[in-house]
Amino acid sequence: MSPRDNPFALPPLHGSTARRIWGMVYRHVCLFRSSWPRLVQLAYWPTVQMCIWGVFSTFMQQNSGWVAQAAGVLIGGVLLWDVLFRGQLGLSLSFFEEMWSRNLGNLFVSPLRPWEFVASMVVMSLLRTLAGLVPAAFLAVPLFGFWLGDLGWALPLFFGLLMAMGWAIALVVVALVLRKGLGAEELAWAIIFGLAPLSCIYYPVSALPGFIQPIALALPSTHVFEGMRAVMFRGEVPLGHLAWAAGLDLLYLGIGAVVFVLIFRAARRRGLLLSIGE
Amino acid sequence: MTAPDTAPDTAPDTAPDTALPAAAAARAPAAYPPPGAPLAIIAEGLSKRYGEVVAVDDISFAVPAGQTVALLGGNGAGKTTTIAMLLGLLLPDAGRITILGEDMLRHRFRVLPRMNFSSPYVSLPNRLTVRENLTVFGHLYGVQGTAARIAELAEALDLGAFLNRPSGDLSAGQKTRVALAKALINRPALLLLDEPTASLDPDTGDQVRGWLERYRVETGATILLASHNMAEVERMAGHVLMMKRGRIVDQGAPAALIARYGRGTLEEVFLDIARGRGNGAAADGGARP
Numbered sequence: 343m344s345p346r347d348n349p350f351a352l353p354p355l356h357g358s359t360a361r362r363i364w365g366m367v368y369r370h371v372c373l374f375r376s377s378w379p380r381l382v383q384l385a386y387w388p389t390v391q392m393c394i395w396g397v398f399s400t401f402m403q404q405n406s407g408w409v410a411q412a413a414g415v416l417i418g419g420v421l422l423w424d425v426l427f428r429g430q431l432g433l434s435l436s437f438f439e440e441m442w443s444r445n446l447g448n449l450f451v452s453p454l455r456p457w458e459f460v461a462s463m464v465v466m467s468l469l470r471t472l473a474g475l476v477p478a479a480f481l482a483v484p485l486f487g488f489w490l491g492d493l494g495w496a497l498p499l500f501f502g503l504l505m506a507m508g509w510a511i512a513l514v515v516v517a518l519v520l521r522k523g524l525g526a527e528e529l530a531w532a533i534i535f536g537l538a539p540l541s542c543i544y545y546p547v548s549a550l551p552g553f554i555q556p557i558a559l560a561l562p563s564t565h566v567f568e569g570m571r572a573v574m575f576r577g578e579v580p581l582g583h584l585a586w587a588a589g590l591d592l593l594y595l596g597i598g599a600v601v602f603v604l605i606f607r608a609a610r611r612r613g614l615l616l617s618i619g620e
Numbered sequence: 621m622t623a624p625d626t627a628p629d630t631a632p633d634t635a636p637d638t639a640l641p642a643a644a645a646a647r648a649p650a651a652y653p654p655p656g657a658p659l660a661i662i663a664e665g666l667s668k669r670y671g672e673v674v675a676v677d678d679i680s681f682a683v684p685a686g687q688t689v690a691l692l693g694g695n696g697a698g699k700t701t702t703i704a705m706l707l708g709l710l711l712p713d714a715g716r717i718t719i720l721g722e723d724m725l726r727h728r729f730r731v732l733p734r735m736n737f738s739s740p741y742v743s744l745p746n747r748l749t750v751r752e753n754l755t756v757f758g759h760l761y762g763v764q765g766t767a768a769r770i771a772e773l774a775e776a777l778d779l780g781a782f783l784n785r786p787s788g789d790l791s792a793g794q795k796t797r798v799a800l801a802k803a804l805i806n807r808p809a810l811l812l813l814d815e816p817t818a819s820l821d822p823d824t825g826d827q828v829r830g831w832l833e834r835y836r837v838e839t840g841a842t843i844l845l846a847s848h849n850m851a852e853v854e855r856m857a858g859h860v861l862m863m864k865r866g867r868i869v870d871q872g873a874p875a876a877l878i879a880r881y882g883r884g885t886l887e888e889v890f891l892d893i894a895r896g897r898g899n900g901a902a903a904d905g906g907a908r909p
Contacts, residue, residue: 357733357760357761357762358762361759361762362759362760362762364759365755365756365757365758365759365760366756366760368752368755368756368759369745369748369752369756372747372748372749372752372756373745373747373748376747376748376749376786377747439745440745443743443744443745443746444741444742444743445742445743445744445745446742447709447739447741447742448742448744448757448802449760450708450709451707451708451709451732451735451736451737452732452757452760452761453729453732453733453760453761453762454760455729607711610708610709610710610711611710611711612670613670613701613704613709613710615709615710616700616704616709616710616739616741616742
């Protein structure tokens with residue numbers, strides 16, 4: 343039926359994609375505004391991690407030739423790992439907040455499109471990650487003389503590639519939680535920690551057993567950390583690793599999006615959007 | 621927002637033909653919906669199964685614009701499932717849904733800005749204040765002048781005292797009023813309400829019912845209501861769809877149903893249908909609209 347034939351046709355409301363995404367971001371900003379412990383917590387863990395690895399690095403610089411070659415390689419590793427970790431967790435937790443508050447039913451009968459919902463979670467993930475990373479990165483300068491910005495123009499590329507991988511994992515986690523309920527929320531932590539050893543954060547990929555190396559190189563994060571070490575040790579940006587990471591990110595984001603769409607449809611068939619909650 | 625065309629306020633569910641004996645008139649429901657009335661909801665052959673359980677079994681009904689229609693039935697009768705399908709939260713296994721002139725299954729985003737709902741099965745984020753929650757939904761629905769709209773709703777639903785308090789700190793009755801405010805934030809042309817006055821004390825419940833009736837009359841909105849409160853249904857609904865085991869087993873205006881079953885209240889009619897007894901032509905027979 344065309345709008346002209348529809349007797350219920352009404353003047354347009356003032357909705358737009360940008361306004362709906364802002365509405366969802368505003369919802370999470372209000373959450374943080376009302377709870378300073380949440381905000382402090384964002385920066386707390388990255389800072390603690392950075393301090394532990396900073397002290398360890400200082401010790402190793404005096405006792406290990408490998409680390410001494412590029413001071414700060416461990417601190418750089420832990421800070422970039424946190425980009426992946428917080429990026430994934432930021433998106434997943436934004437979704438869990440809606441499930442915990444049994445708000446999904448309200449959201450999905452509003453004009454908010456599912457992709458707009460995901461976009462708002464991506465924005466929140468970015469804000470959460472920056473809120474965690476920036477204080478720790480600045481604190482590393484006076485404490486350990488390490489400045490993350492020394493990675494140069496490769497830094498925003500590493501950041502973007504790790505965030506994208508985090509979002510791809512988060513889409514799958516969110517889809518599984520939507521399908522299996524909040525009992526599956528531990529996946530948000532378990533999956534990312536399971537990938538840590540394979541991502542070669544603190545050691546080169548060559549340190550892994552030979553048969554595991556191809557699996558490790560199938561992760562964008564492994565290429566990013568190899569790239570980070572190449573910049574720090576040799577002062578060169580390995581474009582090959584960046585290209586691999588970008589290609590793998592696209593693949594995994596595609597898989598994540600397909601899994602999310604399929605499970606979202608299944609949730610509409612099963613009525614999970616109305617019933618799911620704590 | 622202009623209101624959709626409205627049907628007459630009082631639905632002619634029973635033929636006012638005084639020449640017929642009263643009992644016969646009561647047993648012969650007039651055509652519903654009235655021919656030519658613009659229809660806000662058209663549900664055709666809706667079915668939904670959860671595994672072996674048939675939640676909704678091939679139901680069809682229509683709701684004329686500007687009227688209040690109630691879905692009545694016991695627990696598990698299929699009311700909430702029906703509402704969830706109408707909202708697009710749940711995909712039917714079979715059937716068609718047309719809402720405000722649009723195919724809901726194919727173009728739900730054309731119509732979702734014009735409708736809203738309230739249900740005890742969902743809630744608003746507890747840590748956000750009432751004002752923040754309503755602001756979020758103002759953004760989602762594209763409401764112009766959200767702050768002014770919130771002020772209007774706060775006045776109408778008496779939310780002013782707790783507008784700046786976290787939603788989680790409110791009493792059950794206050795939460796119900798906030799849920800209604802959220803449901804009205806976009807001045808919906810179609811309002812789906814699942815137990816809208818649950819948890820409200822009689823005085824507040826009465827005020828809310830009055831406010832919903834005024835809203836319908838003033839804006840020409842259509843209301844589909846699922847409720848266990850028979851007095852509420854008798855007062856608000858011009859037409860009642862009685863559901864049992866996923867089917868519409870009878871329907872009519874409250875007064876017509878009461879007369880047809882030879883009972884004094886809608887609650888007694890409800891019990892007759894729930895227990896499969898009484899004078900209704902289709903108390904347990906799966907009558908079709």
